[in-house]
Structures are given as C-alpha cells and as structure tokens.
Amino acid sequence: MKMSNQTLYNINKNEYQVQQESTLEDATEMGLTEDEFNLICNKIKKIPNITELGIFSAMFSEHCSYKSSKKWLKTMPTKAKHVIQGPGENAGVIDIGDNLAAVFKIESHNHPSFIEPYQGAATGVGGILRDVFTMGARPIALLNALRFGSPSELLTKHLVSGVVKGIGGYGNCIGIPTVGGETNFDKSYDGNILVNAMAVGLANKNRIFYSAATGAGNPVIYVGAKTGRDGIHGATMASTEFTDNSSEKRPTVQVGDPFTGKLLLESCLELMSTDAVLSIQDMGAAGLTSSSVEMASKGSLGMYLNLDLVPTREDKMTSYEIMLSESQERMLMILKPGSEEKAKSIFDKWDLDFAVIGEVTKTGRLILDKDGFESCNIPINPLVEDAPEYDRPYEIIQNKNTIKINELNINYTVDEILTKIFENPNISSKRWIWEQYDSSVMGDTISSNGKSDASIVKIHGTENSKSLGKGIAMTTDCTPRYVKSDPINGGMQAVCEAARNIAASGAKPLAITNNLNFGNPEKKNIMGEIVGSIKGISKAASFLNTPIVSGNVSLYNETNGKGILPTPVIGMVGVIDEVENRLEMNAKEDNTLLVLGQSENFTEGWIGCSVYQEIENKIIDAAPPPVNLEKEKKIIDILLQLHTKNLLTAAHDISDGGLLTTICEMLFKNNLGLNLNLPKSFLKIDSKDPILHSWCFGEDQGRIIVATDKIDKVKFCLKDSNLDYFVLGKTNASNNLNLKDITTISIKGLKNSYERILPLIMGKHK
Amino acid sequence: MRSGVTIFPGSNCDRDIIVALKNITGKAPIKMWHKDTEFPNLDLIVIPGGFSFGDYLRCGALAARSPVIKIIKNHISRGGAVLGVCNGFQILIEAGILPGSLIRNKKLLFTCRDTMLEIQDTIKSPFLSGLKKEHHLNIPIAHNEGNFFASGTLLNELKNDGRIAFKYIKEVNNDTDYNPNGSSNDIAGILSKNGRVLGMMPHPERAINNLHGGTDGLKFLTKSFEQIIG
Numbered sequence: 002m003k004m005s006n007q008t009l010y011n012i013n014k015n016e017y018q019v020q021q022e023s024t025l026e027d028a029t030e031m032g033l034t035e036d037e038f039n040l041i042c043n044k045i046k047k048i049p050n051i052t053e054l055g056i057f058s059a060m061f062s063e064h065c066s067y068k069s070s071k072k073w074l075k076t077m078p079t080k081a082k083h084v085i086q087g088p089g090e091n092a093g094v095i096d097i098g099d100n101l102a103a104v105f106k107i108e109s110h111n112h113p114s115f116i117e118p119y120q121g122a123a124t125g126v127g128g129i130l131r132d133v134f135t136m137g138a139r140p141i142a143l144l145n146a147l148r149f150g151s152p153s154e155l156l157t158k159h160l161v162s163g164v165v166k167g168i169g170g171y172g173n174c175i176g177i178p179t180v181g182g183e184t185n186f187d188k189s190y191d192g193n194i195l196v197n198a199m200a201v202g203l204a205n206k207n208r209i210f211y212s213a214a215t216g217a218g219n220p221v222i223y224v225g226a227k228t229g230r231d232g233i234h235g236a237t238m239a240s241t242e243f244t245d246n247s248s249e250k251r252p253t254v255q256v257g258d259p260f261t262g263k264l265l266l267e268s269c270l271e272l273m274s275t276d277a278v279l280s281i282q283d284m285g286a287a288g289l290t291s292s293s294v295e296m297a298s299k300g301s302l303g304m305y306l307n308l309d310l311v312p313t314r315e316d317k318m319t320s321y322e323i324m325l326s327e328s329q330e331r332m333l334m335i336l337k338p339g340s341e342e343k344a345k346s347i348f349d350k351w352d353l354d355f356a357v358i359g360e361v362t363k364t365g366r367l368i369l370d371k372d373g374f375e376s377c378n379i380p381i382n383p384l385v386e387d388a389p390e391y392d393r394p395y396e397i398i399q400n401k402n403t404i405k406i407n408e409l410n411i412n413y414t415v416d417e418i419l420t421k422i423f424e425n426p427n428i429s430s431k432r433w434i435w436e437q438y439d440s441s442v443m444g445d446t447i448s449s450n451g452k453s454d455a456s457i458v459k460i461h462g463t464e465n466s467k468s469l470g471k472g473i474a475m476t477t478d479c480t481p482r483y484v485k486s487d488p489i490n491g492g493m494q495a496v497c498e499a500a501r502n503i504a505a506s507g508a509k510p511l512a513i514t515n516n517l518n519f520g521n522p523e524k525k526n527i528m529g530e531i532v533g534s535i536k537g538i539s540k541a542a543s544f545l546n547t548p549i550v551s552g553n554v555s556l557y558n559e560t561n562g563k564g565i566l567p568t569p570v571i572g573m574v575g576v577i578d579e580v581e582n583r584l585e586m587n588a589k590e591d592n593t594l595l596v597l598g599q600s601e602n603f604t605e606g607w608i609g610c611s612v613y614q615e616i617e618n619k620i621i622d623a624a625p626p627p628v629n630l631e632k633e634k635k636i637i638d639i640l641l642q643l644h645t646k647n648l649l650t651a652a653h654d655i656s657d658g659g660l661l662t663t664i665c666e667m668l669f670k671n672n673l674g675l676n677l678n679l680p681k682s683f684l685k686i687d688s689k690d691p692i693l694h695s696w697c698f699g700e701d702q703g704r705i706i707v708a709t710d711k712i713d714k715v716k717f718c719l720k721d722s723n724l725d726y727f728v729l730g731k732t733n734a735s736n737n738l739n740l741k742d743i744t745t746i747s748i749k750g751l752k753n754s755y756e757r758i759l760p761l762i763m764g765k766h767k
Numbered sequence: 768m769r770s771g772v773t774i775f776p777g778s779n780c781d782r783d784i785i786v787a788l789k790n791i792t793g794k795a796p797i798k799m800w801h802k803d804t805e806f807p808n809l810d811l812i813v814i815p816g817g818f819s820f821g822d823y824l825r826c827g828a829l830a831a832r833s834p835v836i837k838i839i840k841n842h843i844s845r846g847g848a849v850l851g852v853c854n855g856f857q858i859l860i861e862a863g864i865l866p867g868s869l870i871r872n873k874k875l876l877f878t879c880r881d882t883m884l885e886i887q888d889t890i891k892s893p894f895l896s897g898l899k900k901e902h903h904l905n906i907p908i909a910h911n912e913g914n915f916f917a918s919g920t921l922l923n924e925l926k927n928d929g930r931i932a933f934k935y936i937k938e939v940n941n942d943t944d945y946n947p948n949g950s951s952n953d954i955a956g957i958l959s960k961n962g963r964v965l966g967m968m969p970h971p972e973r974a975i976n977n978l979h980g981g982t983d984g985l986k987f988l989t990k991s992f993e994q995i996i997g
Contacts (some may be wrong), residue, residue, distance in 0.1 A: 407912060441907055446979055
C-alpha cells in the first residue's frame, strides 16, 4: 500500500519538500538559465521536483558538463600508440612497457581553497588520488601547481600557509610522496588562487578498471565514509564567479579525511586484486549524482538506488542532500553478483562502510527511493547527452610588439638584476613549502623538489641485476604571462617547457594531463585565451607526440569581474629506463657547461614578457618569446642522444630569468664558480649594456644548459647534428661567476638571496 | 632473522621497512595486523611510521591501545628487540614502553628533510654496538610531532644511564637549524633500560639507496640486524 503525501510529511518534512515541483526561481538559484530549465522540462516531459532539478543543475554545471570548453577540448590530440585510455575516464592511462601502465591526472580545487584553504587543498589532493586508484592504480607520486596573489598581502600569506598545510596534511598522512610542483605569485590571483593537484599511479596494464556500468540486475555498492551535509552543491559553487560575500559559501567546501582515504585506498586495491569488481567510480564533484549517472550513462543502462540504504552521518537527510553531498572518501561500485560477502569482509577489516544500495537496470532511467517514496525518476541520457554545449564567441588577442633593445632604459647592473631575480618570490627557493611535504615516503623517490628539472620516482619492483629499475619523470609547467600576451604561443611554450624538463632529467616525454584555469568564458577575450591556448597546446602536443590523456577545466576564476592570468597548467609524464641514469640540475666541479640551442653569434636575447623586463622597465606590453617546435623537438632528441652515450653530468632547462639565472642555479648546490665565455663581439662593454642584459636575461625558448666531463666527445657528436651550441666555460671551486672584465658575482651571495626570501615573506605566519 | 612489522590502519611506512628488511636479511618479515594476537616468537619487531588511526588523538595514542601491543610487551619481556620509527617511536611512548613525550615541532610545521645524527655513548644495545661513534649518520626525517620533551630529571637519567641513542648534530659550524624539531638536548632517538628497544624519529628505511637519501640507513639497519641475531 502506497503511503500518502501526508505520511511522508510526517516522516521527513524536508524530504516532502524536495519532492515538490520546482520553479524557474529554484532553477536560477541553482545556477541554471531559463533556457536550460525549459530544456530540462522538455526532455523529461515533466516539471522536475527539487531533487531532480538539483541533479540536473549539478550535471549541467560548468564543472561537470564542460559546457563552455567541450567544443574546443574535443579538438585536442588524445591518441598515440602508447595511449591506453584518453580523456573521459577518471584518469588517463599510458603504456610504459613491461606490462605496466602509468595512470595520471591533474585537477583543480581553486574555489574551495580560496574559501577554506586547508580543507580545499586537502580534498583536492584526496580527490585526485581517488581518481587514480579508482582505475586500479596504486598512486606513487603527487605534484601541485599553485598560484597565489601578491606576496605582500596578509591574505596571501594566510592562503599559502593553509594550502601548503592542507596539501601536506592529506599527502603526508595517506603516505604518497609529494615530489614536485610549482608556486607562483601574481596580483591577478589576489581574489582567486589556483590549487591544481596532480597524482600519478601505477597499474598492471591488463588490470585497469573503468566506470561503465555492466549487467542489469548487478548490485550497486556504496563504500567508504558516510554521507554528510558537507559540500552540497560544491560543483555549482565552483562554476560561478566570486563576489565579496563568497566566504558565505564556506559550508559548500568539503572536509577531507586522509585517514579514511588511506583505508579506502588499501581496501579498494585489495578488492581489485580479486575478480569481484565490474566497474567503479569515485564520488568526486557532485558526489552520488555524477558517479551514478556517469556509470549508467557509459554503460547505456539505468540505475535504481534506495537512498535509505546510503550510510549517512546525519539524521533525516533528504534525497536532494544525499545526491548532492560532496562528502569525501566514498566510492560507488558494481560487483559481480554473488561476490558481495567477499567484498564486505575486506571493507569490514578496514572498518569502512559497505552497503548494497541498489542495482543496475535496463530502464535507462535514474530512479531513487527515499523514505518509502519515489523521489526521482528521470531519464539518464538528457543528463549527459543534452548537457548544454556552448560555442561562445571569442577573440584571440596576440601581442605582436617587440622590444627594441637599444632603446631600453637601463637602471641596474648585471649583479643588481641577478640579486633582484633571486629575490623574486617566483624564482626564489620554495624550500619553505616543500619541506612541509613528505617527499620520500614509499622509499622510491629518486629526485624531488627541483633536484632535477622533472621529479623522478622509481617503479617499485622493476629492479634487476643490472639496474635499480625504471622510473617515471613528472613535471608541471605554465608561464601565465606568456599566455596572457599570446595565448597560442603561451600554450605551446607550456608544453615545450614541460617536455624540456622531462628530457633534462634524462627521461623521454610521453603524455600530458592539463588543467585549464581561466576567468569568465562569457567574456570574448577570456574565451579567446581558452581557445588560443588549447590551439597552442594541441599544436605542440601533437608535434612532440605527447597527447593529452586527461585533464580538468576551471573557469570563472574571477572576483568582482576581475579575472586571473590565463593559466593552462601542463602536467607531463615521461619514462626513464634505468633510474641511475637520471640527470640532476646541479653541476659538478671541473665540468664544462654548454648551452644547447644557442649559437656563438647569438647576442640579442628576447626580453619581451621576461622576468628581466618586469624588473628593469615594467613594460608588459610585449610579445612573449616565440616557440619553434622543430627546434624544441630536436633539442630534446639530441639531449637524450648525448645522455644515452653517457656524456652528460647535469642538465637544466633555460626558462624564467634566462641564461645567467639558469647558470647560477646550476652552481648553487655544490658552491661552484665559472669564468663565463661571452660572445666575441662583447668587447669593452659595461655592466649596464642593454645587449649584454638581453643576452644574460633573455628568455628565448628551446635552450638547455648541459654539463659534461667529456667536452670533446660532446662537440664531436654535436658536429653533425645541425644544432647550435655555445660553450659557457668550465666550473671551478671559486664560488664566483666571472664575466670577463665586466664583473665578478658572488654565487654564495645569490644563493643566500635565493634561500632567504620565502621564509622572510612567510615570517611568523604558520 | 625472524622479524615482524606491525600494521595499524594508517601505517604508511610498513612497505618501506618490509622491503628494507627483506633486502638486507633475505627473508621477508611477517606482517602483524593490529587486531591479531597470534604470532610465532620473533627476534625483532619493527613499528613503522605513518599516521596510525589518522593521529586524530595524540600521535600513537590509539595504536598504543591495540591488541598487538600486548604481543610487543611480551616480546620485550622475553628480551626481544623492538625498533620504532617515527610514528612507531610515538606509539612506544604512548604505550609506556619508552619514557618522555613527542610534542609538535618547534616551528609548528611538518618537516621533511635530511638530518645528521651523532651516535652517543650508550649501554649495550644491538642497534648501536655495530656502529662506530665517529661515523655520523645522514638520515631523513618526516614528521610534525618529533620534538622530544622530558623533565630535567628524566633527561639527566637518560643521559646518565646511556639511553640517548642519537642526537642531531651540525653538519657545518654555522648551521643554526640542525635540530629540525626543537628536541630537548637535540635528542633524535632513545633506548629502553635494557637497550633492546629503540625509538627514533629519523627514517633509516628511507636511506638505503645511493641515488636518493644515501645509504646510512642501510648501514644502520644492516649492523643492527647482525647484532640482533649475533
């Protein structure tokens, strides 16, 4: 006998309310437009109740539907022989040989981290780890790309402190090493910080788990932490601009529990080593809604869930709250019928909730029961297929202004500029940050925190009598000021720099995960930044055969109408066959440094958009350094060839701050010095000469400095390569950088500047 | 050598020490789940690092009340050797097996970095008697609560009884930051009265590879294991 509405009202008043028909006003409040609301009514042939509307609004949010970027994301290169799974699953998967697969993804947690930095960042790490182990991979490394506002702002210090603690709080506790990343400051991030977390995992290539539901009648299982009222409608919050009242959104931030995360990781991997799991999906953004809808949709099936069976933290939760909660550390699985008991015993052992909450159906509909009433009955297809896809108007603005070096107004000497560069928090040591991350747990870290241009983690169990084993190299890169000036060029540059970093660590670049962080896509110029950088990334990725296998888009990073610098972060992964052959960036004594990709006749460096330009003349209206993809590919190939012949002792990519900055960074660790060779034409010039400055600090692309103790052999190999190079000199123990009769610079002094700035900025701010 | 490694929910250095034990002794240690109480007699039990039970109460406090702790206490009373690393050290203190307390690092920040350890003059201990005092050990730490704190009386007692195993020392003369957590008297590890239980904050299992972290941890573990079976 069906109960009356009055009965429901008596049992759970709130549930009664969310089962009432919704209005356009409700839709607007949930971030839907009038057109979207009408579309929903048409597609489901009724006016949705509040729960149904909530489910639609989450699935239609920018965060879940990628409605502004989908058209362009589809144009990215995603295929290659080594790609096992491209975008569309929880994470990308590539073949790295020996029956192994690398599983990785980067994801943003920008909006929540600004509102509540510790929990926002912690759950960002937790979420990306779940994405990786959902695929059946054990996570082996974490990286992060962070962007903060002006370092002088008190709020920035508060955010840096909280985000770093949150990242460490989760990663350290769950026991996955945080091995690399980048942190930059710019006032455009004052109101919108960026917290992008990347996780890399390892799996048996033939044991990858996917999310598509299979087999009508199969049980749907909920495991992990209980569902609470935290994070409700987080996905919608992350899809709007901030205003001054954004701190009121604190309740929409999820709370992380790395301990439960660790238990979930171990129990899921234990279960996955049996044959019980048919498909699995983590509950991330839009929680139970997106996980159930995506599983059913990918399997072209339906799903029935009895929400009374969902383990909840609080009483009398409504179907709306349960479906939209973003409580962390939860998974949805479809098990082989009959394996429930075996599965349950594993979760019992780890003290985690395990509940059969429904089954896969043939209906093609999402049907939910709560408190004895049907609280939702909607077709699955429109939730995914009919999610809006916008072709938003865009304008790609490419700055073409070049700077005439001879017209530069020079204020500082080379020495003074170097000091200013190393006192720039964007270049200075990030030790204050990375010492708060456990970088060595799991015992496989080979290179972390800038010891080499890309971080390297050994693949556990690949050791043999000849080698310590294979390694994975990882990096994240983006130079937002380049992207701002020229989105296409900036997109290409980010990919090339990432590839150079992988190669400079001795590894072969293989594939990309990207995190596209931008402002409001409804503005033409911002949409132009999105489209332009996707074009640039695509061009470079396809040229270097490093396809995009996973990624995330974060839009509406604006506060009161002011957007961030466009920040398309590239996370790249490569492989090194024998980890003992990794290259570090620190030069050793008595080695020759030479720059690859720069000729003897090269004298005028590209200072448009450079760090130098910011320091010296504050002109920012200029084109960034151009990118030559053929040169980039060639330099990577030749560097790896030289390295295969065992001719190199160190390598470091030239990026922010140019040639001289890169040289100094290579000398820091071992307290070395160098008598620097200058181009022949640099006769009788002084320390304020503009040409000298451009040569020292220009940020021309496609250059890597390498160190060798076999310079003759290197020269011999380079002779036929058609690649320009220039010998910079031999390292010595003097700890001074000597520029002929122009100046002698104390490396020790610069190293002090490099090390002291960030602790000084953070001061007592813990 | 018959060895065992305890595993609590939230332990995360268990695999690392298992690998080290297996590589050094040629024999895999048994895994000791926190709820289990039936184990064969062992020569060495290692309590690994991690965040047992999330460290949501005081670090190690919940683990110290697990069933497996009774087994460890019996093992100790038989003269068995126990090594507690990081969270394992915290658990040994919470279980009352080692004295003192480990409070939050002085800078109130989680800290992961290399430290240089000086071996102290101690009572006879299998963990130290194979090492030469003049050889310092470079072993990394990674913790938030490793600041060893004790009363003046206890600190004197530990010193006089030869129970201070390691101290953090300066690598270079002007290093003001050599003690990474503010520990009293720069203490990095202490021994039980019989010298057969060692608790230490640094992670020797993370210094067994020349490419990263060096091999001082390997040296320490190898010498300890020789002495334990010797």
